[in-house]
Amino acid sequence: MTEQGKTLRALGMMSGTSVDGVDVALIETDGEGISSFGPSLTVPYDDAVRRVIRGVFGAEQASAETAAAEGAVTEAHAEAARLWAREHAIPLDSIDVVGFHGQTINHRPERRFTWQIGDGAALARALGVQVVNDLRSADVAAGGQGAPLVPIYHAALVRTLSRPLAVVNVGGVANVTWIGDDGALLAFDTGPGNGPIDDWCARRAGQRFDLNGSLAAAGKVDRTRLERFAEHRYFSQKPPKSLDRGDFTDSWVDGLGAADGAATLTRGTARAIALAACHFPQPVRQWIVCGGGARNPTLVRTIAGETRAEVIVASDLGWDGDALEAQAFAYLAVRALRGLPLTFPGTTGAPRPMTGGRLHLP
Structure with a gap:
């Protein structure tokens, strides 16, 4: 140790x-x-x-x-x-x-x-x-969810910022960390991240992902499908909760054109993030977006529209958004060596800090 x-x-x-x-x-x-x-x-x-x-x-x-x-x-x-x-x-x-x-x-x-x-x-x-x-x-x-693991690192990064705030990491799945005035933590997976958008782009547009969100920007959101998506029981389920990469797919936009499907999936990811705020103990001053989703300006704008809040990307704070999760696992490794907790009742639902x-x- x-x-x-x-x-x-x-x-x-x-x-x-x-x-x-x-x-x-x-x-x-x-x-x-x-x-x-x-x-x-x-x-x-x-x-x-x-x-x-x-x-x-x-x-x-x-x-x-x-x-x-x-x-x-x-x-x-x-x-x-x-x-x-x-x-x-x-x-x-x-x-x-x-x-x-x-x-x-x-x-x-x-x-x-x-x-x-x-x-x-x-x-x-x-x-x-x-x-x-x-x-x-x-x-x-x-008995914990085993995810997300990054919240304790998010808390270390925002020590000097005004709180409450939310850090949302948009990878294949999106997860959020709510950090209170007193450093209290609540974290959970919000819903789909880039995963279904990437899968749709591969399937319908012959590209690995939606570069700069340009495909979504060219499309029109299918409102009926979006509202049906937003009724998914996962969103109202109280945290702690977490998802597997395959729990949300792109199949709910099947039948749409490539651009409209991308637009609808992008809005779905943003809507799921906004719905996460229902579970926050207090409203947040701002949302900080990191992960691959932070490089998609269409998604970032859509998150701002859905949350009706101030949304900034990690790089605005001088963070290296691409490296943030890797940095977090470096941080967790040192905490593990010291026997410090990695997870908490408010982040994974573990019975005690573990x-x-x-x-x-x-």
Whole structure:
């Protein structure tokens, strides 16, 4: 266990449900405050790796396919870390710990089951650095949702800002962290993020995602479908709650043209985020958007319209929105080493503040 107050150089590695690639980011932290932010890098998965990973989504037991996917994920992370080290001329042996999220392939907390593939021991050997992984299992085993994990890092980032505020991270799924005046935390998945929009673009427009939201901007929202979507029981369900990447799909806009479907899905993601405010203990002064969704100006404008509030993107605060989740897993790794809680009753529904993670020595 790391002693209190000691600042460590932590490298965080994240691969989200949209299976874009590996985000790598360095921070220096004692697991409470953040001393400095280091460089970051995103290394896209090649298409073959992406196919292997997608092929095991929803798997419930180990097989030759999950073993192959785990090997591919681990090797991609090792290669991403080496590339980061070369590009930024930072030797890996100067890193104290790696926080390795792995790749979620199945998340069913109601059955006390979550699975992030990625071999922590193999990564520690490959990099010669201690690795903390498996950061969700302890929470899920205790009855928590195991997600979202980033809220405690959001709280560290906003210490100097006026609160209450909300940080919404739009990845494949979108999640929100509400932070009160006194630092109280409430967090949950709001609904779909970029996932259904990406799937629609791949299916209907031959592109991996809606670049700058231009397809959605050219379309018209189907109001009838939107209102029906907004009645989904998930939105009124009280937190804690979390979603799997496949819980919301793009099928509810089937039959629309490519642009209208993208516009309707984009408005659906924004509507789900706005509906999350019904669960906040107090209204927020502003929303801060981060994750891949922050790079979609159409989505950001739509969130502002739906929430009728001040909406800014993470980069407006000088945050590196692309690196934020990777930074969070670096932060969580240091907290795990110190035995500090990663999850809380207000963030995952865990019965008490809980630490977690598994340590692998090189």
